[in-house]
Amino acid sequence: MRKRRTFTTLCCLVALVAATMSPASAAPQAVTDCYPDVPQWLDDNVSLLAADVLKNGDAERVNQNLVDVVLYTMADAVGGDAAQAIRRLTPQAAGELLRTEVQVGSSSTSSSSTSASEKPGLVQLLGFAIEHGAIQQQVNNTSVTLTTSPYAVLAAAKGDSPQTYQSAGFLNRINASATFLLDDKENVLANVNQKQLTEWSIRARLSGDRSTRSKGFHREWDATVRPLIQDSLNVFGETATKVFNTLTDTRTNTVLHGTLVDDVRKALRDELTAYLDRHRDQLKPELKPEENTQLLTDVKQIILCRLRTLVYEPIQAGRIKVDAVTLASGLSQLGVLNQKIAEAELAIKRFLKHFAKKGIVSTLEYTNHRQAAMSDYSEFKFLFQSRAQAVDIIFNGGVSIYNHPDPMLNQDKVRDFLFSFSLEGSSKNPLFRGDPDLATPITYTATGRYQRLMENENMVGRQPDIANFQARIEIPITPGLSIPIAYTYASATEMMAKRENRFNVGLHLDLNKLLNSVRASRAQ
Amino acid sequence: MTEDAKYFYRADPGETVTLKATITGDAFVAVGQPMQPAQGQQDTWTLSIPNTGFSNPYIFKARVDFVQPPPGSKVDFAISGSKGGSFTVFPIDPTSFIKQPTFTISINQN
Numbered sequence: 001m002r003k004r005r006t007f008t009t010l011c012c013l014v015a016l017v018a019a020t021m022s023p024a025s026a027a028p029q030a031v032t033d034c035y036p037d038v039p040q041w042l043d044d045n046v047s048l049l050a051a052d053v054l055k056n057g058d059a060e061r062v063n064q065n066l067v068d069v070v071l072y073t074m075a076d077a078v079g080g081d082a083a084q085a086i087r088r089l090t091p092q093a094a095g096e097l098l099r100t101e102v103q104v105g106s107s108s109t110s111s112s113s114t115s116a117s118e119k120p121g122l123v124q125l126l127g128f129a130i131e132h133g134a135i136q137q138q139v140n141n142t143s144v145t146l147t148t149s150p151y152a153v154l155a156a157a158k159g160d161s162p163q164t165y166q167s168a169g170f171l172n173r174i175n176a177s178a179t180f181l182l183d184d185k186e187n188v189l190a191n192v193n194q195k196q197l198t199e200w201s202i203r204a205r206l207s208g209d210r211s212t213r214s215k216g217f218h219r220e221w222d223a224t225v226r227p228l229i230q231d232s233l234n235v236f237g238e239t240a241t242k243v244f245n246t247l248t249d250t251r252t253n254t255v256l257h258g259t260l261v262d263d264v265r266k267a268l269r270d271e272l273t274a275y276l277d278r279h280r281d282q283l284k285p286e287l288k289p290e291e292n293t294q295l296l297t298d299v300k301q302i303i304l305c306r307l308r309t310l311v312y313e314p315i316q317a318g319r320i321k322v323d324a325v326t327l328a329s330g331l332s333q334l335g336v337l338n339q340k341i342a343e344a345e346l347a348i349k350r351f352l353k354h355f356a357k358k359g360i361v362s363t364l365e366y367t368n369h370r371q372a373a374m375s376d377y378s379e380f381k382f383l384f385q386s387r388a389q390a391v392d393i394i395f396n397g398g399v400s401i402y403n404h405p406d407p408m409l410n411q412d413k414v415r416d417f418l419f420s421f422s423l424e425g426s427s428k429n430p431l432f433r434g435d436p437d438l439a440t441p442i443t444y445t446a447t448g449r450y451q452r453l454m455e456n457e458n459m460v461g462r463q464p465d466i467a468n469f470q471a472r473i474e475i476p477i478t479p480g481l482s483i484p485i486a487y488t489y490a491s492a493t494e495m496m497a498k499r500e501n502r503f504n505v506g507l508h509l510d511l512n513k514l515l516n517s518v519r520a521s522r523a524q
Numbered sequence: 525m526t527e528d529a530k531y532f533y534r535a536d537p538g539e540t541v542t543l544k545a546t547i548t549g550d551a552f553v554a555v556g557q558p559m560q561p562a563q564g565q566q567d568t569w570t571l572s573i574p575n576t577g578f579s580n581p582y583i584f585k586a587r588v589d590f591v592q593p594p595p596g597s598k599v600d601f602a603i604s605g606s607k608g609g610s611f612t613v614f615p616i617d618p619t620s621f622i623k624q625p626t627f628t629i630s631i632n633q634n
Contacts, residue, residue: 063531067583067626136595160596161547212592213550221552221591233556233585233624240583240626241558258532258581258630265532352591 035304035312041089042072046307050299055290057283059272062303063265070261071240073307074322077315081328089335137188143198144182144191149175165213173205201367210356220351225344232337239330248321256320264310271302357387368403376403377415394422410455418451433478434517440476447471453494463497466490480514483507532628534607538575541629542604544568545586549597551615552589559584573631582629590615605629 038046046069053061075086136147151165151172158164165172178200180191211217247256275298276283283289290296314320363383370376381398397419405411426441449468456462469489476482483505490500535541545553545567555561558579559569571582588599593615602610613625 065624065626066531067628160549160594162550165550213594217591218552225589226552226554229554229587229589230556233554233587235556236626237556237558237584241579241581244581244583245579258628261628348591 034301035308038304039072039076039083039086039089041086042069042076042307043304045069045072046300046303047296049303050296051290053272053276053299054283054292054295055285055288057276057280057289059269059276062268062272066265066268067240067244067261069303069307070264070311071243071327073311074243074315075327075331077312078322078324078327080324082322082324082331085328085331085335089331089338139182139188142182143179144188145177145179146192147175147177162213162218166215166218172209174202176200176202197370199367199369201365203363203365206362206364207360210358210361212352217352217355220355221348224351225341225348228337228341228344232334232341235330235333235337239326239334242326243323243330246323246326250319250321260311260320264306267306267310268303271306272299275299275302354387357385357392359386361385369400375406375409375411377401378403390427391423391425394420394424396420410457410459412454414454416451416453418449420447420449422447429476431475431477435479440479440482442473442475444473445471451494456494461497462495463492466492466494474508478514479517480510480512481508531611531625532630533603533605533609534630534632535571535573535605536632537573537578539573539605541571541573541608542568543570543586543627544602546600546602547597548600549594550590551593551597551599551613552591553586553599555586556584558582571629573629578631580631580633582631583626584629585624585626587624588613601625603627 045065049062049065049069052064053059072086075082077083136152138145138147149172151168152175154168154171155164178192179198180193180196181198182188182191183196184190208214209216244258244261245255247260248254249256279289279295282292282295311320315322362385365379365381365383367379367381368376369379377400379398379400381396384395384397386393397417399417400415401413402411402415405413405415422445424443424445426443429439429442431442432439447468447470451466453462453464453466456464467490470486472484472486474482474484485506486502486504488500488502488504492498493500533541542562543555543559545555547553547567553567555569559571562568562570571584573582586601590597597615599613600610601613602608611625
């Protein structure tokens with residue numbers, strides 16, 4: 001098969017769907033008339049609640065952190081140290097809270113399709129395995145790839161949990177995949193048959209687990225991040241429990257316990273339900289109501305106004321007495337802990353970057369290539385990766401053999417053997433224009449490859465020894481825009497004994513990143 | 525449990541409330557005081573409410589972190605008590621929250 005090594009001189013990665021900015025990440029605004037000079041931290045939390053109410057079209061979503069916003073309003077109302085503490089809490093000190101990756105209460109969905117086909121037995125079995133996680137399906141324009149592993153089968157039977165994973169031993173070191181030509185795009189699994197099979201492979205990881213599911217990463221998390229999170233949760237629980245259990249109605253001299261939160265909850269439920277009912281036509285998921293500025297402002301206003309009238313004003317007027325000392329102490333501790341958690345999260349991200357490449361990562365791979373009108377062959381490959389200083393060292397070595405060599409094509413049992421060696425690294429980028437925090441490093445790679453193709457021996461116009469070299473550097477200029485420069489040398493190709501020298505300069509545009517960067521700048 | 529009671533639970537004096545987190549895939553879960561880790565059970569927390577002299581309400585927070593979660597990851601929280609319930613945290617939406625739900629347990633005093 002003729003192989004040509006090409007490098008695209010102009011790479012344009014244009015994303016048609018622009019990613020949306022989180023409302024929470026936009027600069028908070030004191031939008032309400034009835035709660036002037038609202039503390040930033042309270043404003044941020046109410047913004048998040050409002051966005052979640054709108055996203056789900058459900059007034060009850062406000063219950064998720066209602067206790068939190070009531071507590072923060074109390075702190076603002078009592079003044080003194082507590083008010084100072086709540087005003088010291090900043091989004092930067094708890095970046096993860098504002099840019100989290102989770103959602104509560106949504107139903108799970110399955111993206112896989114299992115419609116019937118002409119081979120219902122196999123297709124139904126595959127569909128069942130895919131929906132239960134034993135097989136992963138990946139579809140692109142021309143092929144469908146199914147991947148599985150002994151662990152995936154075990155997890156489908158026992159449940160995929162951290163305990164199952166960490167006790168699976170070698171079962172999570174092996175995986176297998178098969179790729180099929182995609183003719184019927186409507187019924188993807190109908191393509192899964194021997195005729196459409198283009199290759200299948202088995203991979204075995206020889207080195208230890210470097211994933212975030214590994215014992216090593218869990219140990220690091222438990223040592224660095226978990227204790228701070230635990231302290232923070234403990235401080236919140238102790239503070240909130242104590243404050244609500246001493247909350248006193250000064251007119252009747254009775255302890256209010258949870259009735260204050262209940263009053264706010266009921267008032268908000270009624271008011272928000274009525275508002276959502278009036279705007280039901282604008283709450284369709286495809287309209288992204290949580291990004292609708294007017295809806296967001298209105299819902300935020302409703303929440304802040306209720307907090308003001310039911311919590312802030314009675315406390316300011318002295319009708320409700322709050323344990324201000326406990327509140328101030330708890331919020332001060334939370335401020336310090338939030339900062340430490342943010343730092344620990346950055347540290348664990350750095351740890352993960354190095355942990356993933358720590359030591360030697362090695363994999364053994366077997367691939368069976370099936371080619372229409374050509375000889376099928378099997379390939380055994382050893383993949384090795386290590387890191388020295390700031391440079392990744394990658395080595396591949398392999399041999400391939402024909403399953404049924406064709407003497408008419410000068411084929412012998414051994415098809416070829418090859419070695420490749422690659423160095424990859426990155427460095428600081430002084431050429432980057434824009435926010436230095438968004439600067440991406442300059443990346444560089446140098447790759448050498450040698451292949452001995454046996455069937456080219458003694459053939460006119462062909463060369464059995466094929467050597468390649470490529471050096472490539474990519475320089476990011478702004479977010480989403482970079483310049484790749486590459487030099488390629490080839491002593492020959494599989495089909496021709498002809499040398500090749502190429503030098504390419506290109507422009508790499510990622511419109512998605514570019515738009516996000518512009519939006520972020522505007523939001524600031 | 526009615527929907528509006530989600531995150532607001534009830535228990536009786538002398539009762540032990542249990543919170544169990546079942547992790548599918550991978551996640552890091554922590555639960556704050558006054559809940560206490562159940563002995564020998566990594567993902568279970570309990571709160572023993574005395575017959576007299578109890579606080580009312582008890583308030584605590586949980587936190588779920590997903591770090592490069594495998595497909596299908598989620599955490600199911602089930603809470604026991606006279607009026608218990610459950611809910612699920614998914615890592616499905618980068619623009620949404622909340623990974624630190626706050627629970628309130630009110631004690632029945634009738």
